[in-house]
Amino acid sequence: MKILLSKPGLDGHDVGVKVLAHALIDADFNVVYTGLRKSIEEIVSMAQKHDVDVIGLSILSGTHLILCNRMNEEMTDKALNIPWVIGGNIPAGDVEALVQLGATAAFPTGTRVIEVVEFFNTLNVQA
Amino acid sequence: MSEIKTAPSVSKSGKKAADLDVKPVYLESGIEVDPIYTADDIKDSDIQNEMPGEYPFTRGIHKTMYRKRPFTIRQYAGFATPEETNERFHFLIKNGQTGLNVAFDLPTQCGLDSDDPAALGEVGRVGMTVDTLDDFETAFEGIDLDKITVSLTINGSAIVLMALYFAMAEKRGYDINTLRGTAQNDILKEFIGRGTWIFPVDKSVKLVVDTIEYCAENVPKYSPVSVCGYHIRESGANPVQEMAYAFCIAKAYTDSALSRGIDIDDFASRLSYNFDIYGNFFEQIAKFRAGRRLWARIVREEYGAKNDKSCWLRMIAGGGGGGLTKEQPENNIIRSAYYALISALSGTQTMALCSYDEAYTIPTEKAAEISLRTMQIMIHEMGICDTVDPLGGSYYVEALTDRFEKEIRDEMTKVDEWGGIVNAVATGKIQESVSRQAYEREMGIQEGKVPKVGVNIFSHEEDPKPVDFHQYNEAAAEKQVLKLKKIKETRNNEVVTQKLEAVRMDAKADKNLMPAIIAAVKEYATVGEIVKVLKDEYGEFDEPIFF
Numbered sequence: 001m002k003i004l005l006s007k008p009g010l011d012g013h014d015v016g017v018k019v020l021a022h023a024l025i026d027a028d029f030n031v032v033y034t035g036l037r038k039s040i041e042e043i044v045s046m047a048q049k050h051d052v053d054v055i056g057l058s059i060l061s062g063t064h065l066i067l068c069n070r071m072n073e074e075m076t077d078k079a080l081n082i083p084w085v086i087g088g089n090i091p092a093g094d095v096e097a098l099v100q101l102g103a104t105a106a107f108p109t110g111t112r113v114i115e116v117v118e119f120f121n122t123l124n125v126q127a
Numbered sequence: 128m129s130e131i132k133t134a135p136s137v138s139k140s141g142k143k144a145a146d147l148d149v150k151p152v153y154l155e156s157g158i159e160v161d162p163i164y165t166a167d168d169i170k171d172s173d174i175q176n177e178m179p180g181e182y183p184f185t186r187g188i189h190k191t192m193y194r195k196r197p198f199t200i201r202q203y204a205g206f207a208t209p210e211e212t213n214e215r216f217h218f219l220i221k222n223g224q225t226g227l228n229v230a231f232d233l234p235t236q237c238g239l240d241s242d243d244p245a246a247l248g249e250v251g252r253v254g255m256t257v258d259t260l261d262d263f264e265t266a267f268e269g270i271d272l273d274k275i276t277v278s279l280t281i282n283g284s285a286i287v288l289m290a291l292y293f294a295m296a297e298k299r300g301y302d303i304n305t306l307r308g309t310a311q312n313d314i315l316k317e318f319i320g321r322g323t324w325i326f327p328v329d330k331s332v333k334l335v336v337d338t339i340e341y342c343a344e345n346v347p348k349y350s351p352v353s354v355c356g357y358h359i360r361e362s363g364a365n366p367v368q369e370m371a372y373a374f375c376i377a378k379a380y381t382d383s384a385l386s387r388g389i390d391i392d393d394f395a396s397r398l399s400y401n402f403d404i405y406g407n408f409f410e411q412i413a414k415f416r417a418g419r420r421l422w423a424r425i426v427r428e429e430y431g432a433k434n435d436k437s438c439w440l441r442m443i444a445g446g447g448g449g450g451l452t453k454e455q456p457e458n459n460i461i462r463s464a465y466y467a468l469i470s471a472l473s474g475t476q477t478m479a480l481c482s483y484d485e486a487y488t489i490p491t492e493k494a495a496e497i498s499l500r501t502m503q504i505m506i507h508e509m510g511i512c513d514t515v516d517p518l519g520g521s522y523y524v525e526a527l528t529d530r531f532e533k534e535i536r537d538e539m540t541k542v543d544e545w546g547g548i549v550n551a552v553a554t555g556k557i558q559e560s561v562s563r564q565a566y567e568r569e570m571g572i573q574e575g576k577v578p579k580v581g582v583n584i585f586s587h588e589e590d591p592k593p594v595d596f597h598q599y600n601e602a603a604a605e606k607q608v609l610k611l612k613k614i615k616e617t618r619n620n621e622v623v624t625q626k627l628e629a630v631r632m633d634a635k636a637d638k639n640l641m642p643a644i645i646a647a648v649k650e651y652a653t654v655g656e657i658v659k660v661l662k663d664e665y666g667e668f669d670e671p672i673f674f
Contacts, residue, residue, distance in 0.1 A: 005674070010233035010249050012322020015362055015565050021674045022566035033674035036322045037237070039245065061233060062488075062599060066248035091487065109487060110453035112573050 001120065004052040006034040006043045008071075011061035016088060020056070023113045029120060040070040044078050054104075054123060055084040064090055065097060072102040083123065087111060154410045156367040158530055164522035174525050179474075179515040183423040185416050185528065186516040187474040188439040193512035198470070199477040200502050201226035201278060201443065202495055207251030207603040209265035216270060218492075222499060227270075228278040228479060230254030230489075231288070236323040238284040238658030241607045250604035253489060254280075257288065258611045259651045263295040272301055278309040278353070278443075283325040285312035286334045287657050290644040293346060298649075309350040309399060312338060315376040316355045318552040318668070319561065320362030325658065328553040330665040334640065336383045341641035343384075343394045352380060353399045353443065360403040361449045362558075363565025366410055367531065369403060370418045371538030372557065374425065375548035381430065391430045395437035399476075402442055404466040405450025412524060415444060415473035417531035444470045445479035451486050455581035459483035464501050471511045472518055478502055555671030611653070618651040626650050627660055634664040 003024060005017055014036060021031050032050050034043060047055050059067060068086060075084065086098055087107035098106035104123075107116055142163035144151040152160045169175070177183075180190030189195070202224060206212050216227055231254040234246035240258050241250045250256050255266060267277070281288040289310050293303050314331040317324045324331065335352060342351040356364075356373035364372060377398060384394055402418075404411050423438035432438055446466030451459040463480045470478050480498040482490035490498070505511050518524045545551040552558070571577035578584050626647035633643045640661075647657055 010237050010239075010245065010323075012233075012317070014322055015320070015562070018562035018674075019566045019569050022563060023570070025674065031674050033672055035670040035672050061249065062252055063248040089487070113569060114573055 001054065001123070002030040002032065002050065002052040003054050003056055003120065004032045004034065004043070004047045004050060005056045005058065006038050006046075007036045007058055008038055008040055008043055008067045009059060009061060009063050010037055011059060011063070011088075012036055013060040013088075014058070016060070017056075017058035020058070020087070020113060020116060023117050024120065027117050027121070040067060040074045044071075044074045044080055047082065048078065048080060052082065054082055054120070057084065057086045058088045059086065060089040062089065064088065065094060065101070068098050068101045068103060075102065085119070087116065154366075155406050156365045156410065156531075156534060158410075158527070158534065160409075160527075164526050166522060168522050168526040169520075169529075172525055172529055174519065174528075179519075182427065182435060182438060183420040184439060185420040186519045188419070188441065188476075190515070192474060192515040193471070193506075194515065197506045197512050198475050199226045199276070200224050200499065201228045201276075201477050201479050202498060203228045203230050203280065203479055206230075206255065207232075207600045208607055209255060209257070209262040211251075211600070211603065212255040212266045213268055213270075216266070219495075219499075220270070220275060222496070223503065224499060226276045226278060226477065229266075229280060231279075231281055232256045233323070235288070235654060236281060236283060238287070238325050238654055238662075240653050240655030241604070241611050243655055250607055252599055252604075256604070256607050257291065258607070258653045258655070259614050260291055260294055260298075260648050261610070261614055261651065263291045264298070267295060272296055272299070272306065272308075276307050276309070278311070280311045282311055282314050282317045282321070283323045283331075284654055284658055285310050285314070286338055286640060287644055287648065287654050289338055289351070290641060290648050291654075294645050294649050303346045303349075305348060306346055307348045309353050310338070311355065311401065312352045313355045313376065313401075315379060315548060315552055316358050316373070319364075319372070319557050320358035324668045326661060326665045327668050328549055330661075331668070332379065332383055332549065333637075334661075335380055336387065337639045337641050339380065339384050339394050339397075340387055340389055340639055342397065343389055347393075347397070350397045350399045350441075351394075352377075352397075353401045354380075355401040357401045357403040357445075357447065359557075359561065361447055363561035363563070363568065365564065366406065366414045367534045367538050368561070370414055370421075370531075370535045371542065372548065373400060373402070374418075374422060374535070375539055375542045377422075378425070379548050385430070391426070391432045392434040392437050395426055395430070395432055396434060396439065398441075400440060400442040402444045403447040403449065404444055404469050405447045405462070408465065408469060409524060409527060411469045412473050412518060413527035413531045415442070415475070416524070416528040417535060419474070420528070421532050421535055441476045443477035443479060444473060444475040446470070446481050448481045448485050451481055451483070452579060452582050453486040454586060456483050456486065458581050459486070460497055460501070463498060464505075467502050467505055468511070471505060474516060553671070555673050558671070559673045614651055615653075622650050623647070623652045623656075626652055627656055630657060631660050631664060634661060 024031050083104035085105045086103050090108045092108040095106040143161050147162050179186040232251050233249045235257045239246050296306050338351040342349050354373050354377045356369035359372050360369040419440040422440040426432045426438045446463045460483045482494035482498045484494045545556050572579050575583040630643045633640050
């Protein structure tokens with residue numbers, strides 16, 4: 001499975017996304033990382049270009065609802081029909097709203113790396 | 128990390144773990160710690176004859192340290208609009224805080240105005256938003272800039288924000304020749320952690336050195352750069368690497384300033400440091416004492432500084448977020464109290480603590496107050512200020528301090544082998560290695576190899592209650608956009624255009640940009656407009672990707 005990991009918005013906290021990238025690579029996933037400060041348009045376009053199976057967004061600045069709303073719109077506009085997930089500094093109370101916005105999963109603050117890897121493993125079975 | 132784990136232990140006394148039938152213990156930096164240290168371990172150390180306030184300053188940069196004046200308490204704060212920030216500043220000062228540390232929102236840190244489409248949802252979210260001089264005039268209204276020292280936590284756009292601060296001070300009648308304060312302005316660490324870089328690495332360093340040069344000539348009491356080991360450590364570096372990379376960065380700025388013909392004694396005393404505290408208690412203390420000694424030696428022996436003050440490692444050392452946990456968040460109050468004690472025992476100049484709710488959000492007022500009280504209790508009830516360097520002479524602390532100095536030097540040599548810090552950062556070499564370490568540490572915690580109370584030992588099934596969140600003020604962001612619109616309508620736009628062109632001309636001619644930027648901000652040119660000119664001239668950093 002090929003996973004695009006990205007940092008949308010202006011937030012520069014990339015420790016978590018890089019930790020996850022290492023963990024996914026160690027679990028034999030194919031990971032493409034976009035780097036910092038990508039717009040939602042750039043992320044969706046990169047997902048198409050690299051022909052990935054799933055997109056992971058990492059947001060720690062608190063803008064997750066606004067950016068995921070944009071994500072939802074952009075995925076529809078570009079008719080890209082692959083799952084996308086979100087993690088970072090996400091209050092547990094926002095998980096439901098993020099799923100409503102189209103996220104296949106939202107990983108709240110404190111989610112263990114192992115749980116996220118396990119999620120992708122399960123997704124692989126379904127795909 | 129595994130390669131240094133085989134390094135021999137510090138002790139020379141033969142009282143090693145194996146001799147005493149106990150398990151070996153390794154610090155995060157890979158150094159083995161012995162169960163017992165004795166006078167033998169420090170008998171060759173220079174520390175026997177060293178006094179605080181004397182070169183090489185292992186025991187502190189001042190003779191009487193906190194007996195004369197306790198460390199400065201400077202909590203990080205800054206909220207949404209300049210109006211709200213001003214209110215919070217007055218609240219903090221009334222509560223006994225002696226310095227201000229201003230947090231800026233991400234658009235300001237990335238050099239974007241509030242009305243930029245990329246700023247949507249970010250305006251005022253993680254700190255104060257700044258578009259023009261008007262915002263600084265509002266934020267610092269009623270604050271005596273001679274009595275309260277202000278620290279600006281800004282990097283990518285630092286030259287513009289420093290220009291705004293100087294212009295604001297001048298407008299209020301202060302002589303900038305005597306103005307004090309600090310800017311973080313350490314762009315090289317932003318490429319390793321924190322991520323608010325804007326321009327390519329070489330141009331970024333040029334801008335930092337412009338501010339050093341300008342301050343050396345015009346604002347001599349201002350500290351233009353605070354070199355940050357803090358964020359490097361938070362990104363996954365171990366304590367030895369934290370110090371080593373920070374010193375390599377400070378040397379890169381220093382070398383560049385010297386190449387412009389500035390005398391080492393005209394700026395070295397104004398460089399300061401920002402370090403992180405979490406992890407092993409004694410490892411942190413040895414790190415600071417060794418770091419202070421090593422930096423003094425670098426500045427005197429390598430750069431030939433004559434003035435003692437040039438050799439001082441002045442620092443803010445505070446409790447880092449890296450040690451705090453989302454689980455059982457109240458435990459973070461206890462952790463932070465230990466971090467504060469480490470900082471004081473290490474002879475810090477300034478202290479700040481992360482608040483217990485920072486794993487979730489920027490601190491609530493209650494959480495910020497607890498941090499403040501933690502430091503005040505230590506100063507006023509614990510006798511921490513009575514005696515200088517109270518751990519000086521401890522067999523363990525001194526032996527570990529000596530060992531740390533050597534380890535930091537070795538790590539700096541490694542960076543030289545990578546082609547120097549600028550190259551190591553531009554190519555992503557350091558980013559790659561520290562992110563790998565962050566991964567190993569995180570897995571260590573998740574697998575229970577690195578014990579963390581409330582997380583992998585003594586943990587609960589469920590947290591009983593969520594902490595309060597600091598709420599984002601959307602209306603304030605809208606107000607800021609309207610205010611910017613009004614300023615753009617009422618300022619003299621013809622003059623603004625001329626001043627921006629002057630910045631461009633100086634950039635093309637590779638001149639020091641500070642005077643032209645100060646002239647532009649005085650006419651209410653925006654942060655975004657000035658950064659745009661520089662992006663046109665310098666381009667933007669192309670982030671190395673190693674996945």
